Amino acid sequence: LTSRTIILGAGIAGVAAAHILATKYEDVDVTLVDGRLPLSFTTSCSGENFRSFWPHKSMEGLVTRSLDLMNQIREPLREPFHLEYSGYRFVSLREEPLSPDTTAQLTRLTEPDSIHEQYPYLSPVVRQVVQLEQAGSLDVHGLGQQLLKEALEKGVRLMQAHVAKVERTKEGFSCHLQSGEELSCQRLVLASGPFIGQHCKQLGLTLPVENFLQQKVVLPDPLGIIPRDMPFTILADPQHLDWTVDEKQLLVNDPTCSWLLQEFPAGLHIKPESRNQIKLGWAFNRRTSVPNWDPPSDPEFASIVLRGASRFIPGLAQYLRELPTPVFSYSGYYNRTRENWPVVGPVGPDGLFVIGGLSGFGTMSACGVGELCADWIHGTPNPSYARHFHPDRYNFEDIAAEIARLDSDGQL
Numbered sequence: 001l002t003s004r005t006i007i008l009g010a011g012i013a014g015v016a017a018a019h020i021l022a023t024k025y026e027d028v029d030v031t032l033v034d035g036r037l038p039l040s041f042t043t044s045c046s047g048e049n050f051r052s053f054w055p056h057k058s059m060e061g062l063v064t065r066s067l068d069l070m071n072q073i074r075e076p077l078r079e080p081f082h083l084e085y086s087g088y089r090f091v092s093l094r095e096e097p098l099s100p101d102t103t104a105q106l107t108r109l110t111e112p113d114s115i116h117e118q119y120p121y122l123s124p125v126v127r128q129v130v131q132l133e134q135a136g137s138l139d140v141h142g143l144g145q146q147l148l149k150e151a152l153e154k155g156v157r158l159m160q161a162h163v164a165k166v167e168r169t170k171e172g173f174s175c176h177l178q179s180g181e182e183l184s185c186q187r188l189v190l191a192s193g194p195f196i197g198q199h200c201k202q203l204g205l206t207l208p209v210e211n212f213l214q215q216k217v218v219l220p221d222p223l224g225i226i227p228r229d230m231p232f233t234i235l236a237d238p239q240h241l242d243w244t245v246d247e248k249q250l251l252v253n254d255p256t257c258s259w260l261l262q263e264f265p266a267g268l269h270i271k272p273e274s275r276n277q278i279k280l281g282w283a284f285n286r287r288t289s290v291p292n293w294d295p296p297s298d299p300e301f302a303s304i305v306l307r308g309a310s311r312f313i314p315g316l317a318q319y320l321r322e323l324p325t326p327v328f329s330y331s332g333y334y335n336r337t338r339e340n341w342p343v344v345g346p347v348g349p350d351g352l353f354v355i356g357g358l359s360g361f362g363t364m365s366a367c368g369v370g371e372l373c374a375d376w377i378h379g380t381p382n383p384s385y386a387r388h389f390h391p392d393r394y395n396f397e398d399i400a401a402e403i404a405r406l407d408s409d410g411q412l
């Protein structure tokens with residue numbers, strides 16, 4: 001079996017790359033290979049949020065471009081996938097202004113009476129509420145299905161097969177399938193999500209990415225604590241969880257639980273879901289993992305995130321007394337670089353490309369990174385952020401200096 005281009009991985013990144021190759025470049029001798037159903041691994045865990053606000057202009061440029069592409073794809077559709085600019089709302093218990101250099105995009109409320117009047121469910125100790133308009137929520141499965149449908153209609157092929165090993169050959173690359181078959185190509189695009197590092201290793205390369213297991217939980221909210229029209233709302237402060245003296249004593253003496261006394265990062269987030277449910281997430285895990293096809297979930301996650309959320313929405317503390325049974329809980333890996341920028345472009349031998357490091361922003365940026373990879377493949381000029389996301393960027397002096405100056409990685 002041969003194909004000019006193989007894209008390993010039909011998650012949102014691989015599917016978006018296939019779509020852009022087929023539509024922008026009419027390059028359709030492309031086979032998407034995935035051992036699972038398309039879009040069913042990390043992509044299915046996405047919280048479906050997007051924002052074009054990032055601490056660095058390169059990320060802002062990428063997500064803005066990605067949103068433009070998504071809107072272009074949506075426009076002609078009779079039944080477009082859901083994409084709504086419902087905003088993000090950052091809440092802080094601190095006085096110092098959040099993100100001072102981005103005031104143009106934000107509206108800020110700091111007057112305590114106004115905060116209480118507009119958002120009575122927030123704690124009276126909240127000191128500022130910052131609303132970001134260029135943000136919202138997106139039907140990721142709908143987007144992915146549309147990209148896949150259009151790519152297949154153009155002639156891209158989809159193959160369900162597990163790749164046991166990738167290898168370099170004289171003509172290009174070879175994917176050894178679990179079935180024993182071999183698939184060869186001149187160009188290989190690695191878009192294998194959390195497994196991208198392993199695939200690079202098989203080709204003798206090291207990609208600067210690591211995997212971090214993160215979780216989300218959907219809970220019933222029978223008391224209606226979270227208003228149905230609340231946008232995606234984020235606590236912008238780090239915190240220590242609120243434990244009683246007795247609880248603290250127990251935790252201190254238990255080495256398996258004492259980490260619960262450490263500082264937790266900013267970024268806990270909540271949004272209402274349908275039927276009086278709420279979705280909560282908090283990417284607090286900072287320990288790397290070797291990826292697993294069945295990412296484990298921590299059964300304590302719901303109580304940890306509820307405890308953290310009670311800090312700024314005190315009504316949620318009522319659920320700590322009797323934890324509602326989660327509607328569902330899921331986990332997946334943030335495959336990320338140290339500065340939390342993606343890795344997209346050529347790497348190693350001629351004909352090899354990667355789309356990785358998509359961390360917690362892969363669904364909002366998929367069209368952007370897919371296009372960037374397709375641009376690299378066809379050698380056309382790239383947007384200004386192309387060098388920032390190049391796999392060799394740490395060797396570019398100017399970019400390395402920009403990375404060193406970053407004071408936030410923007411992770412949520």
Ligand SMILES: Cc1cc2nc3c(=O)[nH]c(=O)nc-3n(C[C@H](O)[C@H](O)[C@H](O)COP(=O)(O)OP(=O)(O)OC[C@H]3O[C@@H](n4cnc5c(N)ncnc54)[C@H](O)[C@@H]3O)c2cc1C
Pocket residue numbers: 008009010011012013014033034035036037038039040041042043044045046047048049050161162163164191192193194195214215216330331332333334355356358359360361362363364365
């Ligand atoms: C809990 C959580 C919440 C998130 N929330 C958001 C959010 O709100 N907004 C946002 O933009 N992003 C979010 N993300 C991030 C986003 O989901 C990911 O960045 C994105 O889905 C990554 O897509 P991908 O295509 O790179 O990887 P994947 O979706 O993992 O796709 C990789 C594919 O490669 C295939 N594959 C791998 N190895 C092999 C092999 N050997 N053989 C065959 N196939 C193989 C896999 O089966 C898989 O389908 C979230 C992530 C998590 C974990």
